[in-house]
Amino acid sequence: MATTVSTKSVDLSTIFPDAVIADERKGYTGWLVEKDNLIEIATYVREELDYDLLSSVTGVDYLPEEKMEVVYQVYKTTGGPGLFFKVQIPREDPMEIPSVINIWPGADLQEREIWDLYGIKFPGHPDLRRILTWEGFEGHPMRKDWQEPFYEEETKPFKSRWPKGEHIHAEEINPYHDNLKFPPKFNPENWTPTDPEEALYTSLKKFTTKNEDGLEAEQIIVNMGPQHPSTHGVFRAVVVLDGEKVVSLKPVMGYLHRNHEKIGERNTYLHNMPYTDRLDYFNSMANNWAYALAVEKLMGIEVTERSEYIRVIMSELTRIQNHLVWVGIFLNDLGAVVTPLLYAFEERELILDIFEEVSGARMMCNYYRFGGVVRDMPVRAFEKLKQLVYDRLPGKIEEFERLLSENEILLSRVKGIGYLSAKDAIATSMTGPMLRASGVPYDIRRAEPYGIYDRFDFDVVTRPECDLYARYHVRIEEMHQSLRILEQAVSTIPEGPILPKKPVYQVRVPAGEAYGRIESPKGELGFYVISNGKPNPWRYHVRAPSFINITALEKMCVGEKIADFVAILGAIDIVLGELDR
Amino acid sequence: MGVEQKLGNMGMVTTTLEQFVNWSRTRAMWPMLFGLACCAIEMMSAQAAHYDMSRFGMELMRASPRQSDLMIVAGRVSRKMGPILRRLYDQMPEPKWVVAMGDCASCGGVFNNYAIHQGVDELVPVDVYVAGCPPRPEALIHGIVTLYEKVNGEKFTDYTDS
Ligand code: SF4
Numbered sequence: 218m219a220t221t222v223s224t225k226s227v228d229l230s231t232i233f234p235d236a237v238i239a240d241e242r243k244g245y246t247g248w249l250v251e252k253d254n255l256i257e258i259a260t261y262v263r264e265e266l267d268y269d270l271l272s273s274v275t276g277v278d279y280l281p282e283e284k285m286e287v288v289y290q291v292y293k294t295t296g297g298p299g300l301f302f303k304v305q306i307p308r309e310d311p312m313e314i315p316s317v318i319n320i321w322p323g324a325d326l327q328e329r330e331i332w333d334l335y336g337i338k339f340p341g342h343p344d345l346r347r348i349l350t351w352e353g354f355e356g357h358p359m360r361k362d363w364q365e366p367f368y369e370e371e372t373k374p375f376k377s378r379w380p381k382g383e384h385i386h387a388e389e390i391n392p393y394h395d396n397l398k399f400p401p402k403f404n405p406e407n408w409t410p411t412d413p414e415e416a417l418y419t420s421l422k423k424f425t426t427k428n429e430d431g432l433e434a435e436q437i438i439v440n441m442g443p444q445h446p447s448t449h450g451v452f453r454a455v456v457v458l459d460g461e462k463v464v465s466l467k468p469v470m471g472y473l474h475r476n477h478e479k480i481g482e483r484n485t486y487l488h489n490m491p492y493t494d495r496l497d498y499f500n501s502m503a504n505n506w507a508y509a510l511a512v513e514k515l516m517g518i519e520v521t522e523r524s525e526y527i528r529v530i531m532s533e534l535t536r537i538q539n540h541l542v543w544v545g546i547f548l549n550d551l552g553a554v555v556t557p558l559l560y561a562f563e564e565r566e567l568i569l570d571i572f573e574e575v576s577g578a579r580m581m582c583n584y585y586r587f588g589g590v591v592r593d594m595p596v597r598a599f600e601k602l603k604q605l606v607y608d609r610l611p612g613k614i615e616e617f618e619r620l621l622s623e624n625e626i627l628l629s630r631v632k633g634i635g636y637l638s639a640k641d642a643i644a645t646s647m648t649g650p651m652l653r654a655s656g657v658p659y660d661i662r663r664a665e666p667y668g669i670y671d672r673f674d675f676d677v678v679t680r681p682e683c684d685l686y687a688r689y690h691v692r693i694e695e696m697h698q699s700l701r702i703l704e705q706a707v708s709t710i711p712e713g714p715i716l717p718k719k720p721v722y723q724v725r726v727p728a729g730e731a732y733g734r735i736e737s738p739k740g741e742l743g744f745y746v747i748s749n750g751k752p753n754p755w756r757y758h759v760r761a762p763s764f765i766n767i768t769a770l771e772k773m774c775v776g777e778k779i780a781d782f783v784a785i786l787g788a789i790d791i792v793l794g795e796l797d798r
Numbered sequence: 799m800g801v802e803q804k805l806g807n808m809g810m811v812t813t814t815l816e817q818f819v820n821w822s823r824t825r826a827m828w829p830m831l832f833g834l835a836c837c838a839i840e841m842m843s844a845q846a847a848h849y850d851m852s853r854f855g856m857e858l859m860r861a862s863p864r865q866s867d868l869m870i871v872a873g874r875v876s877r878k879m880g881p882i883l884r885r886l887y888d889q890m891p892e893p894k895w896v897v898a899m900g901d902c903a904s905c906g907g908v909f910n911n912y913a914i915h916q917g918v919d920e921l922v923p924v925d926v927y928v929a930g931c932p933p934r935p936e937a938l939i940h941g942i943v944t945l946y947e948k949v950n951g952e953k954f955t956d957y958t959d960s
Pocket residue numbers: 495835836837872873874899900901902903907908930931932933
């Protein structure tokens with residue numbers, strides 16, 4: 218059956234003539250699928266067409282057309298372009314779409330997110346709870362008709378700001394009480410808050426075991442986080458323990474949630490660039506690129522030659538810097554407190570110096586623009602860069618290896634821990650070093666090259682062990698590969714303009730949809746942007762690798778010791794800004 | 799003052815108890831290991847070798863609020879995190895101080911929407927605000943030194959219940 222379809226253009230509508238039509242809205246691609254046939258079609262796409270990696274699932278609220286849409290983006294781990302299919306349902310409660318969690322388990326957290334933010338239910342999902350907001354939150358904030366207190370206007374820039382060079386506080390125009398909305402039938406007098414934790418604890422697997430003497434062992438529930446030194450910020454995991462062994466685990470998140478996407482939909486296109494910096498704040502240069510890529514696809518503009526090289530240089534530097542800090546923090550989690558981290562930060566500062574010189578900021582670079590980068594690389598920064606790439610970094614990375622890779626204590630903590638087979642890794646939509654450490658050579662720089670990555674010579678690093686040791690090694694080796702790319706880029710970077718035309722504040726973006734994705738140091742980072750021709754994006758979705766890589770956390774931890782949970786979580790390399798958005 | 803002049807240089811200093819207590823508080827102020835968002839990374843940079851905040855008696859981060867004197871709120875505080883932050887603050891023993899690091903912690907920063915507390919001073923009393931998004935490590939160190947000045951000027955009577 219699979220032979221009848223070529224990989225290039227899959228025509229779903231001829232295979233399922235009754236249930237699928239091509240999406241013919243202007244600027245859109247993909248297929249519109251009937252809700253009742255979704256499971257059948259998804260199974261076919263997964264089993265027969267071999268689209269094994271569910272990259273992203275997201276909702277779109279088409280308020281003017283009175284429709285809700287859920288978009289599925291699937292790819293093959295063997296590479297090539299993706300397949301988009303969408304399900305549309307009328308925009309009235311209750312909205313329900315069958316869950317695809319049995320076909321792609323990676324849909325787990327993403328469907329919960331859609332339920333939380335859009336209020337679409339997924340029958341068949343075993344644990345559909347709120348994820349980013351809390352239980353008891355009223356409404357679904359990503360809906361276009363959901364308004365917050367202090368709501369002023371739909372889109373920015375607000376007219377009240379700087380009318381005559383003066384700033385007026387939103388609260389003055391919009392006094393608090395005028396704006397307070399209560400849910401229907403709400404009476405503050407007899408309202409008792411629901412316990413937000415109850416649903417969480419009932420979702421945990423319960424058990425009691427009896428040994429041969431008839432003694433009962435009880436479960437212990439341990440809350441790790443949100444304030445815990447090992448959770449890298451405000452991540453929280455609820456762990457059920459049998460002695461020291463993890464029996465069941467639930468990630469709890471949203472403690473840093475600021476609804477990045479809602480903000481993004483109210484901003485203008487250029488406004489969003491600095492916000493992307495604050496997603497994964499270790500890798501602002503990479504985030505910028507993914508967003509720029511999506512908008513450039515929509516606008517149909519070319520990136521200038523010199524800028525392409527600068528982009529590669531910056532994003533590979535970011536990767537080195539991210540992995541260095543990861544090694545430091547990971548060892549910190551394992552108990553080698555602070556010393557490796559100090560070594561890592563030493564090198565990081567040198568890379569940040571370059572970022573600062575080109576963009577003006579150490580961390581929040583806001584450096585990319587549609588069609589290029591904001592300003593050229595100064596000569597001095599280029600000299601520093603060469604010195605780093607040729608002299609300093611190779612030796613330093615080797616030093617790390619020499620100190621750590623053979624270290625007895627490290628090896629005994631990482632070998633064989635946190636096993637995740639290649640099959641499970643693909644099923645749970647893992648990407649980036651996590652997937653490659655399970656032996657799957659999937660790297661977007663190779664699988665679907667963006668920018669000018671097809672010109673460079675580098676290896677996709679994989680390891681067969683599928684454990685923490687493999688994850689450590691993949692990252693160390695990736696730094697060497699990044700240096701290889703950097704050496705090639707630095708020696709061949711051409712002179713030339715950095716922007717195709719004069720920069721404008723308000724870019725014109727034709728209607729349509731686009732998905733830009735890059736290989737960020739943490740995995741596949743994608744931006745799904747829908748434009749309706751207005752100055753603000755209609756939909757702005759971030760496919761965040763930290764968020765989706767958490768899906769497999771339970772699978773990796775069950776059966777391990779609680780102390781190893783810390784290491785396993787550390788090895789995923791999460792950043793809370795991206796996880797919670 | 800008088801003793802030193804009478805006895806000559808015997809390696810002895812006299813001061814008031816108040817000054818002495820304040821001095822020792824500033825020389826060993828233990829911040830809580832409490833990173834929220836992007837600013838926490840700059841806080842880590844400030845503690846790392848390059849900026850080395852331990853020059854100011856701050857190298858010991860404590861993960862437990864019960865052992866810490868200073869809460870550096872490094873990042874945005876969401877409404878979901880708010881109650882937890884307040885509880886952590888309540889668990890810290892007196893005397894305690896709060897530094898709001900970055901624009902988000904000071905006033906909500908760029909995230910002016912329903913999900914974020916528009917400034918951590920909605921929840922806890924703040925002693926020093928450090929501006930910047932993120933503030934450079936130097937700025938944080940400056941904030942800390944400013945806090946020391948404040949602590950050095952404190953009186954015992956500030957802590958008596960009136
Ligand atoms: S002030 Fe800026 S850098 Fe700091 S947490 Fe807020 S957005 Fe991040």
